[in-house]
Amino acid sequence: MDLGIDDEVIAFREEVRSFLRENLTPEIQEAGRRTTSVFAPPGQAMEWQRILHRKGWAAPHWPEEYGGTGWSVTKRAIFAEELVRAEAPPLIPMGLMMCGPCLIGYGTPEQKAQYLPRILSGEDFWCQGYSEPGAGSDLASLKTFAESDGDDYIVNGTKIWTTYAHHANRMFALVRTRRDGKPQQGISFLLIDMDSPGITVEPIVGLDEVPEQCQVFFDNVRVPKANRVGEENDGWSVAKYLLMFERGGSEYAPALRVQLERLKKLAAERERNAQDQQARAFFRQKIADCEIEVLALEFTENRIKSELESGGNPGALTSMTKILGTELQQRIAQLTVEGLGIESLVWQPQAIVPASEEQPLAPEHSLVAMASYLNSRACSIYGGSNEIQRGIIARAVLGL
Numbered sequence: 001m002d003l004g005i006d007d008e009v010i011a012f013r014e015e016v017r018s019f020l021r022e023n024l025t026p027e028i029q030e031a032g033r034r035t036t037s038v039f040a041p042p043g044q045a046m047e048w049q050r051i052l053h054r055k056g057w058a059a060p061h062w063p064e065e066y067g068g069t070g071w072s073v074t075k076r077a078i079f080a081e082e083l084v085r086a087e088a089p090p091l092i093p094m095g096l097m098m099c100g101p102c103l104i105g106y107g108t109p110e111q112k113a114q115y116l117p118r119i120l121s122g123e124d125f126w127c128q129g130y131s132e133p134g135a136g137s138d139l140a141s142l143k144t145f146a147e148s149d150g151d152d153y154i155v156n157g158t159k160i161w162t163t164y165a166h167h168a169n170r171m172f173a174l175v176r177t178r179r180d181g182k183p184q185q186g187i188s189f190l191l192i193d194m195d196s197p198g199i200t201v202e203p204i205v206g207l208d209e210v211p212e213q214c215q216v217f218f219d220n221v222r223v224p225k226a227n228r229v230g231e232e233n234d235g236w237s238v239a240k241y242l243l244m245f246e247r248g249g250s251e252y253a254p255a256l257r258v259q260l261e262r263l264k265k266l267a268a269e270r271e272r273n274a275q276d277q278q279a280r281a282f283f284r285q286k287i288a289d290c291e292i293e294v295l296a297l298e299f300t301e302n303r304i305k306s307e308l309e310s311g312g313n314p315g316a317l318t319s320m321t322k323i324l325g326t327e328l329q330q331r332i333a334q335l336t337v338e339g340l341g342i343e344s345l346v347w348q349p350q351a352i353v354p355a356s357e358e359q360p361l362a363p364e365h366s367l368v369a370m371a372s373y374l375n376s377r378a379c380s381i382y383g384g385s386n387e388i389q390r391g392i393i394a395r396a397v398l399g400l
Contacts, residue, residue, distance in 0.1 A: 013078050020086040023051050027354065032089035033364065034352040036371035038379065039212060040089030041354050042125070042167045049091050049122045058120050059096050061305075066104055066112070067120045073305045077298075081254035092164065095119040095126040099172045099191075102242040106189075106230050115170075115191070129159040129173030129192070129216065130239075136161075137385040139174070140183040140236070144218065146175040146190065153177070153190065153228075155221040161382070165201045165214035169194050172242075178233050189235035191227040198222075208349045208371050243318075243384065251305075252325025253298035259332050260291055262365075266339040283339070290331055297324045316396040319389035326379040326386065333376040336369050344369045 028051075031044035039045075052058040060076050062068030071079065083090075100119045103112055118124040135142040144157025155175055165171070171192040178186030194201075198221040203211035230238040267287060270280070304317050337344045346362040349371060360367055380386040394400040 009074055009078065012075050013082065016079055016082045017086075019055065019057075020082060020088065023055075024048075024086055024088055028089060029087050031354040032087040034354060034368060035089050036208065036352065036368050037212060037375045038090060039092065039163055042092060042164055044354060045089045045092050046122045046125065048089055049096075052091075053121050058091070058122075059100065061097075062100060062120075063104065066100075066116050073302050076305065077251070077254060077302065080251045081257060084255045084258040092125070094128050094163070094168075094172075095124060095170075098128060098242050099126050099170075102172070102189075102229065102238060105241055106238050110226070111191070111229065124170045125164070125168045126170045126172060127162050127165040127168035127194070127214075127216075129162060129171045131161045132158060133160050133215075137381075137388045139239070140187070142174060142176060142187070144173070144175045145179075146177050146188060146223065148177070148225075149222075151225055152222045153188075153225060155190070155192070155218045155223055158215060158217045160213075160215045161204075162201075162214045162216050163212060165194070165216050166203050166211065171216070172229075174235055174239055177235075184236040186233050187235040187239070188232050189229040189238040190223050191229065192221070192223050196221050196223070207374055210349070210353075251301055252321065252329065253294055253301050256290075256294045256297070256325070256328055256332060259329075259336075260287065260294060263287060263290075263332060263336055263339065266336065270339050283335075286331075286335060290328060290335070293324065293328055297321060297328065300324075316393050319384075319392045319396075322383060323380075323386045323389050326376075326383075329379055330376045333369075333373040337373045340366055340369050344373075346370070 028044045028048045031041045035041070049058055056067070057069060057079070059067055060069045060071050060079055064070040069075075096119060100116060103115055107115070115124065119126070129144075130139060130142075132142050132144060142157075144155065144159065146153035146155045153175070155173075157175070159165075159171075159173065162171070171194055173190050173192055174187050175190055176186055177188040180186070192199075198219040200217040200219070202215045202217070204213040204215060205211050206213065229235075264287060267283060270283070300317060301321055304321065307317075343362060343366045346366055347370060348358070348361055348367055350356055351358045351360040352364070352367050352371065
């Protein structure tokens with residue numbers, strides 16, 4: 001893994017910056033600046049993905065033969081960092097970061113030919129059908145059942161916390177295809193058309209007044225067996241492979257590095273107005289502690305990306321970065337609120353919706369601070385709770 005800075009890397013960074021200056025429209029940039037979740041507003045995020053796709057930069061982490069860039073670990077890190085620095089909205093991850101890599105690893109040639117180009121172009125918008133009301137972090141306890149019927153499965157049950165299901169036309173889902181034996185051995189991985197008869201989507205309005213999550217109900221929904229990824233009853237293996245990319249493919253460090261830069265500027269402003277020298281020093285120390293951990297996380301993420309690129313399995317390292325990345329995200333969000341003080345208490349969620357005509361009651365950075373803090377509380381739960389990740393590390397690394 002070459003992390004050296006040479007002329008080629010410097011030129012690449014300037015190429016990325018030039019592209020962003022020329023292609024990142026004010027409307028898309030506003031959406032990125034006002035995004036307080038890991039999920040950007042779908043309209044602007046998908047428009048941005050189409051722009052990147054035309055450049056060939058929508059999926060840097062994919063193999064070149066399927067539309068990836070062939071960039072080194074260093075270039076991918078630079079690209080991710082410059083996107084955050086330019087306030088570009090994050091791309092919707094369910095297709096590009098989850099389903100796509102999963103199909104590359106487990107899909108049939110026909111499935112790859114049908115779905116991968118449409119994931120890259122944004123023609124297909126995917127949602128993830130994993131969690132259920134009684135199966136969250138204990139995912140193996142899911143009950144949504146797919147009964148075999150000739151060339152089809154008939155699916156009945158429900159999924160919850162299904163992000164942007166009301167925008168999606170495709171879902172990748174874990175369903176039970178056998179009720180006996182070990183729970184993990186009776187699950188299959190299906191690709192489901194969201195326009196299929198029998199599917200009902202009910203949005204869930206969050207604290208930020210935005211319907212981001214949904215509950216999806218299946219009532220005798222027919223799914224062709226040709227849409228099964230992997231073998232029947234072996235969907236757990238497919239799911240674990242996908243989660244390796246959902247966790248290990250996520251790059252927390254570039255965004256955290258930029259957030260720290262903004263926090264330092266906020267701290268400098270606070271110091272000019274603060275009288276308590278001891279409080280100022282204590283606040284600087286908390287920022288420094290975060291910066292040290294972000295640096296350590298960055299090197300660990302680069303190790304994982306290098307391992308994935310060489311065809312290896314980083315294993316429990318992905319659980320480690322999920323824990324560190326999300327908890328650092330929470331700490332930085334909390335420090336930002338602390339640094340803003342009373343200014344962060346303005347609660348006006350509709351004012352940060354892109355193209356909103358509502359008159360803001362505070363500067364934009366103050367409006368998004370509390371919303372970001374509240375949203376960050378969930379990041380240690382979704383994608384496999386951090387308690388579950390610590391259990392994985394205990395078993396896989398410590399042998400407990």
